[in-house]
Amino acid sequence: WKWYFAHYLAISSLLLIVYMSIINILYFEDMGQYKPSVLEETVMLLMMPSVFILWFWMLTDYFKNKTLGPPVFWGWFMFLGSFIAAVIYFFVYWRPRWRNANLTHMSRSPVNNHN
Numbered sequence: 001w002k003w004y005f006a007h008y009l010a011i012s013s014l015l016l017i018v019y020m021s022i023i024n025i026l027y028f029e030d031m032g033q034y035k036p037s038v039l040e041e042t043v044m045l046l047m048m049p050s051v052f053i054l055w056f057w058m059l060t061d062y063f064k065n066k067t068l069g070p071p072v073f074w075g076w077f078m079f080l081g082s083f084i085a086a087v088i089y090f091f092v093y094w095r096p097r098w099r100n101a102n103l104t105h106m107s108r109s110p111v112n113n114h115n
Contacts, residue, residue: 003098009054010090016047017083055086061094 027034036044059078078085 006054006057006090006094006098009050009057010087010095012047012050013054013083014087016044016051017087019044051083051086054090055082058086058089058094062089065097 023034062074062078074089078089081088
């Protein structure tokens with residue numbers, strides 16, 4: 001369930017970041033002009049907790065598994081880059097590590113063992 005929940009958090013965070021970036025680009029000159037609809041406000045309010053949960057989860061995962069490249073850089077990047085850094089960390093480090101662990105686990109399971 002962690003695999004699916006983490007993907008849900010990452011995808012919803014990425015969608016929210018992209019959406020907010022597009023809004024900022026479109027209404028860069030006068031943000032006071034932008035009035036979100038009730039649906040937009042509701043979706044943003046429902047997706048904001050996923051962004052915080054993903055950031056906290058990836059930050060704690062980083063501190064538990066400091067096997068990355070330059071650890072000081074990644075530590076500061078995760079802390080200061082917050083949401084964007086969490087999404088990058090998810091796709092660059094967390095997902096491949098968990099995917100490899102799941103493939104190894106599945107290849108060793110008795111169901112898939114044809115010997």
